Amino acid sequence: MEVEMKIRGLMMDPVTNMPIVILKDVSGAAVLPIWVGIYEANAIALEIEKVATPRPMTHDLIKNVLLGLETRVRRVVVNDLRDDTFYAIIWLERDGQVISIDSRPSDALALALRVDCPIFVEDEVLKSSKVSGAASDKVSSDELRKWLENLNDDDIGRYKM
DSSP states (O other): OEEEEEEEEEEEOTTTOOEEEEEEESSSOOEEEEEOOHHHHHHHHHHHTTOOOSSOOHHHHHHHHHHHTTOEEEEEEEEEEETTEEEEEEEEEETTEEEEEEEOHHHHHHHHHHHTOOEEEEHHHHHHOOOOTTTOSSSOHHHHHHHHHTOOHHHHHHTOO
8 A cells, every 4th residue: 555645854864964855644644754865865955945957957857858758757656665775666657558667766756846746655665664774873763753753844944955
């Protein structure tokens, strides 16, 4: 089963100084933090903040190619978590044919923002997700999860990229 999520914010992990995309369940309290690279976070931040760039960035190019090919992005799904690595699928539709494309979650999310398509996470990924061991030994998974779940809009603003 898939759970619809929204990007709740993009912030810096105060422990590791790594960017985190925060996904939150649209109808509940489930939160999924996904640590991403700085360049991927920048691509997401540019679209969240609606920053226009003088030339198309990579995800803008992908959007333009898909539009030119009359291909619609139906949804993106974070579908797996293996060895502390998240996996995603971008679901496309062209001429009635559905096509799945393997993707990094950061790229799928950056594209989803640009084409305004829904974002889903497999229920099993939510159940099995845990804070990456690389995050820190100083903060337990439960402490960080509680901290993330209790973030309000003011907190998100404090940790912007």
